[in-house]
Amino acid sequence: MPLSSPSNLCWNVIFPPEQEWIEKTLHVAIKTIWQRARNTARTQFGDESLAVEIMEVAIEKAINRLKEGPPVGSDEASLLLDRFYAQEARRRRKANRKLTFLGSSAELPSNPVQNPLAPVDSAIDLDVILQGTPPEVRLALLLRHSRARWSEVAEILGTSAASIRVRCQRALKKIRHRLGISEHGK
Amino acid sequence: MTVATVEPIGKEAVAEHQPILHDDPNDTLLFEKLQKYILTHYPNPERIGCPDPAVLKKFADTPREVGLADLKDLHIFKCAECTRALMELRQRRELAKMQEESHPPIP
Numbered sequence: 001m002p003l004s005s006p007s008n009l010c011w012n013v014i015f016p017p018e019q020e021w022i023e024k025t026l027h028v029a030i031k032t033i034w035q036r037a038r039n040t041a042r043t044q045f046g047d048e049s050l051a052v053e054i055m056e057v058a059i060e061k062a063i064n065r066l067k068e069g070p071p072v073g074s075d076e077a078s079l080l081l082d083r084f085y086a087q088e089a090r091r092r093r094k095a096n097r098k099l100t101f102l103g104s105s106a107e108l109p110s111n112p113v114q115n116p117l118a119p120v121d122s123a124i125d126l127d128v129i130l131q132g133t134p135p136e137v138r139l140a141l142l143l144r145h146s147r148a149r150w151s152e153v154a155e156i157l158g159t160s161a162a163s164i165r166v167r168c169q170r171a172l173k174k175i176r177h178r179l180g181i182s183e184h185g186k
Numbered sequence: 187m188t189v190a191t192v193e194p195i196g197k198e199a200v201a202e203h204q205p206i207l208h209d210d211p212n213d214t215l216l217f218e219k220l221q222k223y224i225l226t227h228y229p230n231p232e233r234i235g236c237p238d239p240a241v242l243k244k245f246a247d248t249p250r251e252v253g254l255a256d257l258k259d260l261h262i263f264k265c266a267e268c269t270r271a272l273m274e275l276r277q278r279r280e281l282a283k284m285q286e287e288s289h290p291p292i293p
Contacts, residue, residue, distance in 0.1 A: 126263055136256050142262055143249055145220070146272045148280075149212055157247050165213075172213045175261060182208050 022066045026059065029081045037085055044089060053094065058084035129169035129174045137171060140164050161170075219249045221269060237261065242268060246275035 034055070041051035044186065061079075062083040072080075132140065136157070143153040150161040157164060176177055176182070207243065211217040237258050245252040262268045 066226055087235075126260075130260055130263065138260055142245075142254075142257060142260070144213070144217060145262065145269070146215075146246060146249070146276055172216065175220060176209075176216055179216065179223060181216050181219060 004058040018158055019067060021071050022063060025066070025072065026062060026081065027076050028054070029062070029077040030059070032074070032078040033082045033085065036082075040085070040089055044093060047083050054088045057088045061087075061137050118163075125178060129178060130171060134167075140168050141171060144168070193248045220263075221273070224263060224269045225266045228264050228269075230251055230267045233267055235261055236268055238263060239271065242271050242273060248274060 007077075019022055034051075037055055038048050038051045042048040056059045058081055062077065062081045065080060068076065077099060130141075133141075140157060143156055146151060147153055150165050154161040235258060237256060240254050243253060245257060262272060
């Protein structure tokens with residue numbers, strides 16, 4: 001898409017008859033520096049279209065400055081406009097340094113980003129919970145995991161349900177805490 | 187009279203969204219949740235490090251004959267596939283038990 005000329009964007013300013021020279025002088029100044037302004041926007045921001053926005057700010061500042069003084073020639077107006085353009089480009093560069101843009105939202109995947117280490121994290125959790133538990137407790141927990149009642153586990157291990165549950169208590173407490181479950185009656 | 191609705195904030199809001207669940211003496215809720223947790227968090231479609239299916243079946247049918255080493259220690263707690271297989275075996279075993287109870291073998 002061709003870039004709009006800033007002269008099409010910015011000449012809504014109404015000048016009094018004694019300042020109409022500003023309009024003509026600035027038109028010439030814009031034409032003089034426009035190509036360089038586009039190059040600057042492309043090389044410094046990677047986006048040539050930004051030249052229009054930056055130029056609009058520069059034009060506004062140049063108009064205000066020219067209104068204050070006596071009439072000047074197009075060369076001087078070009079220098080002035082060029083300076084304001086560079087000033088605005090510098091301000092934007094500084095502002096951009098505070099932010100890091102990583103592509104646009106269109107480039108983001110449609111699925112929510114998932115932590116590839118999530119399964120590893122979970123494994124670490126359970127490993128930590130059951131770390132150091134005695135073999136009989138491990139086996140009891142596995143049996144309870146495969147069976148519906150502690151009484152069945154106790155029967156298999158040749159002990160009482162209360163006894164095996166007490167021995168598994170520490171591990172159970174940690175798992176409860178991890179899963180957000182309150183113990184019976186507490 | 188106007189009754190103002192106060193939105194819960196801070197701890198109250200958290201408590202509202204995470205109700206404390208009370209378990210029974212059999213720890214049914216704990217093991218149900220643990221089962222769901224394993225099924226969600228430990229997918230292992232390639233069956234890496236799984237014990238032999240025969241070992242799982244033996245563990246379900248005659249657990250006294252199976253040791254921790256046969257089960258590869260706590261692998262089942264870190265494997266959705268083994269947990270699923272164990273759930274199926276348990277279901278089958280309970281079904282068989284129920285059938286046995288309703289139709290006892292003729293002496």
